[in-house]
Amino acid sequence: MIRLDGVTKTYGGFGLDVDVELGNEITAVIGPSGSGKSTLLEIVSGFETPDSGSVFLNDRPLDGVSPEQRNIGMVFQRPTLFPHLPVRENIEYGTAISDDEIRDLCELLEIDGLLDADRSPETLSGGEKRRVSVARAIVTDPDALLLDEPTTGLDEPIRRRLKYELRCVLADLDIPCIYVTHDQNEASVVADSVAVMRDGTVLQQGSYEEILESPRNEFVADFVGIENLIRGEIRETDSGRTVVDTGVAWVEP
Amino acid sequence: MIRLDGVTKTYGGFGLDVDVELGNEITAVIGPSGSGKSTLLEIVSGFETPDSGSVFLNDRPLDGVSPEQRNIGMVFQRPTLFPHLPVRENIEYGTAISDDEIRDLCELLEIDGLLDADRSPETLSGGEKRRVSVARAIVTDPDALLLDEPTTGLDEPIRRRLKYELRCVLADLDIPCIYVTHDQNEASVVADSVAVMRDGTVLQQGSYEEILESPRNEFVADFVGIENLIRGEIRETDSGRTVVDTGVAWVEP
Amino acid sequence: TGKIELLSAGSLSIILGNKVGESFEQETGITFHGEFHGSNAVMRFITSGQKSPDVVVSADAGLLRDELQPDYTTWDVVFASNSVGITYNPDTQVGRRIENGTPWYRALREADSEIAMSDPDLDPLGYRTVQMFKLAEEYYDVDGLAQDLINRLEIDPLEAHLLAGIETGDRAAAVCYKNMAVDHRLSFVSLPDELNFSNPEYADHYAQATYTTDEGTTIEGTPVLYNATVLTSADHPGNGRRFLSSLLQNRDILSENGLVVDDRFPRTDGDVPEGVLP
Amino acid sequence: MHETKSNRTGFNSVFGGDYTFFGLLGAILAVYLLYPFVTFFAGAQGNGISVADFTRPEVISAAKYSLTTAPISTAVATAFGVPLAYFLSRSEFRGKLLVDSLVILPLVLPPVVGGVLLLTGFGSFTPVGQVANSLGLTLTDSYIGIISAQTFVASPFVVITSRAGFDSVEEYERASRSLGKGPVETFFRVSLPLTSGHILAGVALTFARSIGEFGATMMTAYNPHTMPTQIWVTFISRGVYATLPIVAVLVTFGLAVVVGIRYSGK
């Protein structure tokens, strides 16, 4: 479980102000660019220090804990495979594991063909690079996993396939996974729950269905892809009942 | 039509020695790495000068003609889109064309969505980059087109799709296209005819079917993917008839 | 044993650095370190606390006394003189005319190129050059000679650079000390004692010629007198005195290299310590 | 990367991590490089150098000569050095390795020796010097002499950095050539924009080196005095601390350009 407790961060004209709790499931963080998604990841991973507030990982406060001591895996927008190391040494960079373990993991991610000899990461395709970078992150058995738009730059069919497979792999880990994306469709496929961000704050958090059913405001509705939004005026607000005039006749069948 | 007439080129331990004629069709040049495929392209495009012999394009000798005067389009292994120019300016780099023309071309290559505003080539997916680089080359209406492993580094599904589409686009151009690949399957899908290279020479040239039916030697057979090769000894060579002892009983059904 | 550090006028670099220094090292086993700059730079290094040698040698006896007495030393020994003259490149118009017997002042005055001199604002050789021209105007009785020659002058920063210009073909002629031309194996025209600043007896005559620096200080002509001292704060004062003594005994080396060493030297100033004078 | 506020330690790593190890090692060099400036400026204050000294005529004159030569030397070095770097990056010829190495010679050589060599090449009585003289040009002790010394000493920087840039954009040039553009058009439309960062870095270094050039300038053009020459003259005639105004002006100009170009490139 990851908890951000009154976390704020200001620089330039931008301010982040977040108070959320993320369980052992896959949470998609969506929102337009500049909404603070990447900054959120940087604070959780420890590459940025919040101005105030604290981050907790399984109730352990992470104040003053440096990135390498947090045991939080990361998958970056660019795959950042170490170009001077062969694929296998990339995967084993964080921890040395047995031949059997690495074989199993790579079969799961369908990259077992890349372990041979001294294959350089520069010879890999875009999709292969992403898979290797996921393998490299989860092989260290992290307590949480952060993914920053891990399918960006891939062609659509590869992207589609990768996100379904990521869904399966991440769900099996049973740790908090924060999956940043700007694509609500990707969020709906990969994640158990969704957090919608704008201007440095989390507007709404919940399962995709919850948000679809009752978006907190127009922005959220728009962003999660609700297209049948009907504008109206609130006429009456009774206890438990709201009468809305949408200007459209409505006939109960 | 491209003709290489006694073209030789030596450097280091490597020597190229080629004598071929390539018609207004797609010729796949296949062969292992180091067989001289890329050098062949460099000589045709004018980036390398042969030690002896000449290259002819539609019977015009290209001796002393610099690359930019040959009117030969190129698609490189790396897409080499100019990073400082938006996608549209990349496509129009060689020649300015009308909105309609560029729209038609890009629809054909399914990249019309990328022409908007100032989209930078760095934001494109691998497949999109290749398509833009093909568009950039053919928009100048070249007299020949050279492609150097244009699908390398792409994920398999994207690669499969791109090669089929390249097949269609290139066939319509009705100019000589030299398509270098190390993948015989890709050659069979894209090309009308195939030239197999090894150690700087063209071992055999013809349609894929011809080569499959009568490979000149074991290397060619191996390289074009014939797996039912049966070794044998020549017993008799009569006029028009060769009796081969394969050591296997053969019963005419 | 131990070592000795010398800070000296650049024009003595061969004599002191190679010849006297080497023989001193061999005789005494004392490690000799010589460092050579223009005399003004030498004084500047000492008075601004950047260098603290044992022995200081100046190409201008007055300069050393003005700058170093009484804070850094209380005495000195004048051990030689030098003469100012003309060095030239024989492959130039000026050089050819001088070799053909044209008087030096006519050759220079009618030269087709600039004549090099040291910087009169920084270096005694520089202002002596100007003063020498003034003396020459009277001596040869040629009106306007001094100003004509001064107009032809091009300033080189340090004594040694003058000769670089002659050697490399950037300069036709330059005014320099005799020993410099000897060291560099260059052609040299000697001047009469009335003009060459070598004779201490002509001190009053030399003093008639003056130069005013761009700082506004007026300098009178003085004989070229090389003097030396051991600094009060020297780390190796004993070695320093031994070096001076050795210098005063090696008169042959000095004269072979173009310096004037006759019975007028050495001349002392202040209380010279024991063991310096032979 | 955004700038973060300083925290308790005074240092705040952008990685939230501990860079003390590197900071301590690096601080040794930083202190070593900066300490002499501190003692110098502190000493000058104690020696009564005042603001008025900054407007002394020789300070203004030296600044004028430096500012009218260093930019020209930089422009000359760039105008010829960038094509040279490009030619070396693109062409093969007999003896290329030699030319390639020799153009960095002035970097290895002490500038004062470079100055002597320039005199052997361009002095008044050398063949080149005589031709120039007959055209009314003086190659030594003149504006030309200053520029010639600065260019000799400083141009290797722009050549080296540009060459590294050009070596990295060859593929893009092939693309341009195959699209019908000749070498010159390709150079201006592709190579130059893609290597502008490298070139600017070289221009900055060349300018810094030019404005600080003393050794070679002293030999080829003691007159008129540039800032470095004037620093030397002032040092000899008036001592270390009297040089403060020119040192301060020189350092300010040099740093301004280097820092300016560096940050404009980002």
Place this chain on the structure above:
Amino acid sequence: MHETKSNRTGFNSVFGGDYTFFGLLGAILAVYLLYPFVTFFAGAQGNGISVADFTRPEVISAAKYSLTTAPISTAVATAFGVPLAYFLSRSEFRGKLLVDSLVILPLVLPPVVGGVLLLTGFGSFTPVGQVANSLGLTLTDSYIGIISAQTFVASPFVVITSRAGFDSVEEYERASRSLGKGPVETFFRVSLPLTSGHILAGVALTFARSIGEFGATMMTAYNPHTMPTQIWVTFISRGVYATLPIVAVLVTFGLAVVVGIRYSGK
């Protein structure tokens, strides 16, 4: 890119194209830089400099001192300059822009002025100099003095090039940190291998500058003579052409290292 045989023109572009435009412009600078060497060596021949002059004791002694100081200065500059570059690339702190600019100051300053400043900081009568003296160390006119001058003048090169390298590998370091490796391990396993090209280039420049350093060395350590100081001394006492043997040796050493590092990097 493979080397091609020369063709009729003598030049053979690897692009089969016409680089005359660049070649002609570039040749002007190349000739300008090389011509003084030619006149110098030609002049020396005419002045009877022989092979025997290369084995004169002062040539051998100067070569010895240079070769035992320049590598140490380069090592010191690298050992402290690379961490400094890394710290500047990774950390934010008050006054960083200042430190960042000031470490390139020695590049702008004429070396002889740098030498004067070093004397104001480390001379025998300064506080630092007195502490060193009491420990039996002499900071001027000694091995330490030579190394101190060379390090001051040459270290900015390795700092500048390494900094550029480190600025480009930040993302890889984040990956390493997220995989549990601390800053020091990350530095040695990721940052250093990925920036070795930049660092080597800086080391080469620093070495070239160190071995050719004269201006500052003359001030802080006129003795013992390094090659550049010996060139100066020979020049003063015996003239321009007598310096040829040391100039040749100096240039050979400097170039060998620069070229060696350059080609080993490829």
